[in-house]
Amino acid sequence: MKTCKFILLCLISFVSTHTFAQLSFGYSLKLNDGWKFVLKDEAKANEFTYNDSRWRSVDLPHDWSVKEQLSPTLASCTGYLPGGIGWYRKTLNIPAERKGEKVYIYIEGIYNRSEVYINGYLLGKRPNGYVSFAYDATPYIKYGEDNVLAVRVDHSRSADSRWYTGSGIYRDVWLVYANSVHTSQWGVYAYPTVEKNKGLLHLESEILNESTSDADIQVQSELLDLNGKIVAKTNNKIRIQANKKEKSRMILKLNGPHLWSIDNPYLYTLKTSLVQNGKVIDISSTKTGFRTYTFSPDKGFALNGEWLKVKGVCLHHDAGVLGSAVPREVWKRRLQTLKEVGVNAIRTSHNPQASDLYDLCDELGLLVMNEAFDEWEFPKRKWIEGWNVGAPQFDGNFDFFEQWREKDLADMVRRDRNHISIFAWSIGNEVDYPNDPYSHPVLDGDKATGFTQAMFGGYKKDAPDAMRLGDIAKRLVKVVKEYDSSRPVTAGLAGVAMSNETDYPGALDIAGYNYTEGMYDSDHRRYPERVIYGSENRHELSAWKAVTDREFIFGQFLWTGIDYLGESGRWPSRGFYSGLLDFGGFIKPRGYFRQSLWSDKPMAYLGTYPTPGKGSKSQMKDVWSQLDAENEKGDYEEKTPSMDAWPVWNYEEGQSVRVVCYTNAAKAKLMLNGQEVGITKDYDNNTGIIYWDIPYQSGRLEVIGLDKEGKQLSSYTLRSSQQPYALEIISGETVISKDRGLAQIVVQVVDKDGIPVMLSDNEVTCRLQGQAKLLGLEAGNNEDMSDYTDNKQRVFHGRIIAYIQATGKAGSLSIQFSSPWLKSVTKTIEIK
Numbered sequence: 001m002k003t004c005k006f007i008l009l010c011l012i013s014f015v016s017t018h019t020f021a022q023l024s025f026g027y028s029l030k031l032n033d034g035w036k037f038v039l040k041d042e043a044k045a046n047e048f049t050y051n052d053s054r055w056r057s058v059d060l061p062h063d064w065s066v067k068e069q070l071s072p073t074l075a076s077c078t079g080y081l082p083g084g085i086g087w088y089r090k091t092l093n094i095p096a097e098r099k100g101e102k103v104y105i106y107i108e109g110i111y112n113r114s115e116v117y118i119n120g121y122l123l124g125k126r127p128n129g130y131v132s133f134a135y136d137a138t139p140y141i142k143y144g145e146d147n148v149l150a151v152r153v154d155h156s157r158s159a160d161s162r163w164y165t166g167s168g169i170y171r172d173v174w175l176v177y178a179n180s181v182h183t184s185q186w187g188v189y190a191y192p193t194v195e196k197n198k199g200l201l202h203l204e205s206e207i208l209n210e211s212t213s214d215a216d217i218q219v220q221s222e223l224l225d226l227n228g229k230i231v232a233k234t235n236n237k238i239r240i241q242a243n244k245k246e247k248s249r250m251i252l253k254l255n256g257p258h259l260w261s262i263d264n265p266y267l268y269t270l271k272t273s274l275v276q277n278g279k280v281i282d283i284s285s286t287k288t289g290f291r292t293y294t295f296s297p298d299k300g301f302a303l304n305g306e307w308l309k310v311k312g313v314c315l316h317h318d319a320g321v322l323g324s325a326v327p328r329e330v331w332k333r334r335l336q337t338l339k340e341v342g343v344n345a346i347r348t349s350h351n352p353q354a355s356d357l358y359d360l361c362d363e364l365g366l367l368v369m370n371e372a373f374d375e376w377e378f379p380k381r382k383w384i385e386g387w388n389v390g391a392p393q394f395d396g397n398f399d400f401f402e403q404w405r406e407k408d409l410a411d412m413v414r415r416d417r418n419h420i421s422i423f424a425w426s427i428g429n430e431v432d433y434p435n436d437p438y439s440h441p442v443l444d445g446d447k448a449t450g451f452t453q454a455m456f457g458g459y460k461k462d463a464p465d466a467m468r469l470g471d472i473a474k475r476l477v478k479v480v481k482e483y484d485s486s487r488p489v490t491a492g493l494a495g496v497a498m499s500n501e502t503d504y505p506g507a508l509d510i511a512g513y514n515y516t517e518g519m520y521d522s523d524h525r526r527y528p529e530r531v532i533y534g535s536e537n538r539h540e541l542s543a544w545k546a547v548t549d550r551e552f553i554f555g556q557f558l559w560t561g562i563d564y565l566g567e568s569g570r571w572p573s574r575g576f577y578s579g580l581l582d583f584g585g586f587i588k589p590r591g592y593f594r595q596s597l598w599s600d601k602p603m604a605y606l607g608t609y610p611t612p613g614k615g616s617k618s619q620m621k622d623v624w625s626q627l628d629a630e631n632e633k634g635d636y637e638e639k640t641p642s643m644d645a646w647p648v649w650n651y652e653e654g655q656s657v658r659v660v661c662y663t664n665a666a667k668a669k670l671m672l673n674g675q676e677v678g679i680t681k682d683y684d685n686n687t688g689i690i691y692w693d694i695p696y697q698s699g700r701l702e703v704i705g706l707d708k709e710g711k712q713l714s715s716y717t718l719r720s721s722q723q724p725y726a727l728e729i730i731s732g733e734t735v736i737s738k739d740r741g742l743a744q745i746v747v748q749v750v751d752k753d754g755i756p757v758m759l760s761d762n763e764v765t766c767r768l769q770g771q772a773k774l775l776g777l778e779a780g781n782n783e784d785m786s787d788y789t790d791n792k793q794r795v796f797h798g799r800i801i802a803y804i805q806a807t808g809k810a811g812s813l814s815i816q817f818s819s820p821w822l823k824s825v826t827k828t829i830e831i832k
Helices: 002-018 327-340 355-364 397-418 469-482 516-527 541-548 589-597 623-629
Strands: 027-030 034-036 056-058 082-094 102-107 114-118 121-126 133-136 143-157 173-178 181-195 198-207 215-225 230-240 246-257 270-277 279-288 293-296 300-303 306-308 310-315 347-348 368-372 422-429 487-492 510-514 531-537 555-560 604-610 658-665 667-672 675-682 690-694 700-706 712-719 725-733 742-750 763-769 772-778 792-794 797-805 811-819 822-831
Touching: 056 772, 082 133, 082 230, 102 114, 121 133, 181 270, 181 279, 198 215, 198 230, 215 246, 230 246, 270 725, 300 531, 310 368, 327 355, 327 589, 327 742, 347 355, 347 555, 397 422, 397 469, 397 541, 397 690, 422 469, 422 510, 422 531, 469 487, 487 531, 516 541, 531 541, 541 555, 555 589, 589 604, 589 658, 658 667, 658 700, 667 690, 675 690, 725 811, 742 811, 742 822, 763 797, 772 792, 797 811
Parallel strands: 300 555, 310 347, 310 555, 347 368, 368 422, 422 487, 487 510, 510 531, 531 555, 604 712, 725 822
Antiparallel strands: 027 173, 034 056, 034 082, 082 143, 102 133, 102 173, 114 121, 114 143, 181 198, 198 246, 215 230, 215 270, 270 279, 293 300, 300 306, 604 658, 658 690, 667 675, 667 700, 700 712, 725 742, 742 797, 763 792, 763 811, 772 797, 811 822
8 A cells, every 4th residue: 555655646746747758657767877888899798797887987868979089981971980889787776665566667769789688687679779669677676676777789880871870878768667557658649630629639548457367447538738727538447357458448528629730839738547446556648739630632731721831851860969869958949940940840860769859849839750761671872981982882770670660660650649740650761762772674764754863774673673662661551550540651752753663652641752843743643642742852942942833742841951960971071961050050041041931030141152253162061062063173153142151241352242142021132331232132033042242341231121112121230350359158048957957058259349250260168167067069060070079179150059968966057168369258057
């Protein structure tokens, strides 16, 4: 009786604080602190008695690769960072009074090929580095004694992905206590429908009885609004045989529900309680909401009955200096910035991501396309040594796809299906890339077949038959539908013309086209029932016009929303550099260009660069531009004004400068030192960019966005800067939580008048005094291959961000930023 009361108090506290491990059951405690780690394969490291005293002390989440040495001899796909094999160990004390309860270990993500042990016993292996999983450790637990949790991580095949994955236990780990009768793992499933202003929340709860006797259980479901008021409730009684599971199905009804939307992401809380003999034995809390989706092959996509264009971006899971171990606060800042730019949807490229990302999309109002795989049964080409060096190799995760595909996919859907923001499931990305690896006789055709990507020499009869794609897709779609039939299944097709000869597109509910806008019209005519959208697209205006000019195309997903590590170009290159935001989460020029296309709020932006001509270079430095540059001869010829012009106003007097304006105003005029220069120009519908070529004169440059009648709507100003003079903190928290609270401090180099010095590359040193640690300094420079994880780093465009995390104790934290010859700056943060 005492134990039951203790469990109940813990469960009530657990729900009220919203700290839970998304398992749908039990009382969860984070196990992120106080681990031991070694980066080598140690024999007997799984054993209870192994001496790990000389191992390094680390806290989770932890990514060891991002802290290692960059080298041009390593794979460009990894961002020139290594993998390896590592071991983690942690000692746990399981109180004696917990005896009789179940004990689980829940791990949100380990990259990759992990083995988990408790007291020397193998709990299980999981090769996929992106899925979450739980193990029942109960049979091996020593109650009232120390227990040792050991984890082996094998990322020795470091170039197993086309982008940076990170290495290690890079997401949260939880200890979960539970009654022997509890909800199954991810066993609470709630999906909404709305009929005539009445919300119906369809509930399915799978209950597991791990006891030796039958159990009579009452399943209670309560729906709470944002104020914590119960607005609907229901209950159901079920009988569960010993060592069996049963499902309880109910419907909660609510008149006039608040609808979740992009502009008003209203969330309810579903509280699910299991009651046995009048006592609550298990309880869980699930965020949910009400909304409707409509997909039409002719009209596109509607949310809550309103047709809209999806303005999406693809996102990888790293954050520059932080690697793949990204705190929730960092994702929140990044997602909020993307919404500011005009983004309304995220595609998780190309794998399940941390639970925090989906939680934040629910809260902030961002649609999510949740994706499972980048490879199926065969690997894709990857550069193993440097960039375009030698022959491409075929490292990958394909070797466990056949064995684990259904389990991995099912676990993604079961874990994430309650997120109201998810509007589609993707089973793959570019698995149909022509001759990488699949082939088909249609590849012997010419451009008339519709290909826009390399075909690697036409049809290869010895390559895997593309007809296999349809069979695999059908099996994967079946898995998704088994666990969630309320959303469509999709995939990103790379070789649409080839896949059209197979059953692959027909197996999908909606079809994503990667970089094949030229096939929209022909395929809409040929397949009139197919719902089509751009699943991966470049940033040019023409790709967006392919959406806006066609009612039947419901949107696009830009590659990419944020710069990411890996898939790098020629050294020096940390990663792929086509994001709207850089590694530090700062808006890049092309982010403002996209804002001019996607935002409903008036905006204007100014950027500059030398007028194209002799000696001019492309403003962009991503992999695409590097490949394009391979074919350039002589001077760079600009075909359209650049979307990558930085806000710099420092040149030689009289030098010809191209000034570009990104705006959603009808026209714009340019002012230099209070005088209009050039002429007022109309918005250019062909390029989306207004520009002037003018001789440089130092001072104040301003653009003013005007409506058709000449009324001012927006403005943006640049000022010529003098020599760097001081460091200035331009944003950052003043109070953070002692429980791993994170401060994100942005520092700018300014001149003596406080004007940002965009051309500065001064080295900045960060020093802390207080109970916190520096996670890293990030400037966003793709070509800077130095160590970002220490306390010194050069600014980029005069700016840098510091990630500083509390370590568990309250107090005052003093942060100093200094640089040789510059005036330093200090900030005080309260840790509470």
